Amino acid sequence: MLLQEVAKQSGDEQLYLIHRLDKMTSGILLLGRNAKAASALSQAFADREVEKFYLAIGSKKPKKKQGLVVGDMERSRRSSWKLVNSKTNPAITQFFSLAAEPGERLFLCKPHTGKTHQIRVALKSVGSGIVGDPIYNAGNEADRGYLHAFSLCFPYQDETHCFVCDPREHKALGSKWHNETVSQGIDTWLSPWELNWPTIK
Numbered sequence: 652m653l654l655q656e657v658a659k660q661s662g663d664e665q666l667y668l669i670h671r672l673d674k675m676t677s678g679i680l681l682l683g684r685n686a687k688a689a690s691a692l693s694q695a696f697a698d699r700e701v702e703k704f705y706l707a708i709g710s711k712k713p714k715k716k717q718g719l720v721v722g723d724m725e726r727s728r729r730s731s732w733k734l735v736n737s738k739t740n741p742a743i744t745q746f747f748s749l750a751a752e753p754g755e756r757l758f759l760c761k762p763h764t765g766k767t768h769q770i771r772v773a774l775k776s777v778g779s780g781i782v783g784d785p786i787y788n789a790g791n792e793a794d795r796g797y798l799h800a801f802s803l804c805f806p807y808q809d810e811t812h813c814f815v816c817d818p819r820e821h822k823a824l825g826s827k828w829h830n831e832t833v834s835q836g837i838d839t840w841l842s843p844w845e846l847n848w849p850t851i852k
Contacts, residue, residue: 654666669681673768675771675796678816701803707798719849722737734773744773757836759843
C-alpha cells in the first residue's frame with residue numbers, strides 16, 4: 652500500500668522497498684526506483700555501509716547520559732526480546748541524550764546492527780524505556796510510540812548521500828517532538844553523521 656501510494660505521487664511505475672521499520676517506528680524509508688538501484692542499496696545495508704540514526708523519547712532519566720549498549724538479544728516472551736550478557740552475535744547501539752520534559756529524556760541513537768526491537772531493548776536496559784512503547788514500557792501511555800527513524804547516510808554511485816526526516820514537520824508523528832526543550836535538542840543533532848561518535852573498539 653505504501654509503495655503504491657508513493658509511486659503514484661512520484662510518477663514511478665514501480666518502487667522497491669530497501670529496508671523496513673518496526674510497526675511502532677515512524678520516519679525515513681529508503682526506496683529504489685529501479686531493480687539495479689535497489690540491488691546496490693540492499694547490498695549496502697547487508698555490508699553495514701549504511702549509517703542509521705534514530706530519535707527517541709525515554710520516560711525516565713537513564714543510568715548514563717551517553718554510551719554504548721552491547722549484548723546478545725534473546726526471545727523473552729512471545730512478542731518481546733531481552734538483552735543478555737553474552738556477546739556471541741551482539742546488538743550494538745551507541746547513544747547520546749539530552750534533557751526533555753520533566754522526568755523524560757531525548758535520545759539520539761546510532762545502531763550498528765539491525766536486530767528486531769534493538770533500540771527499544773537498548774533504552775530499556777539503561778533504565779529509560781521509550782514513551783508509548785506498549786511492550787518494553789507497558790503502562791506508559793502516550794499519543795504514540797516515540798521512536799523515529801531520523802536520518803540515513805548511504806553510498807550510491809561513488810557518493811555518500813545523507814538525508815534527514817525531521818519529526819517536527821509532521822504533526823501526525825506526535826506532540827512531544829514539539830516540546831520546546833525537545834525541539835532545541837533536535838536542532839543540535841540535525842547533522843547526526845557529523846557528531847563526534849566514539850570509535851567502537
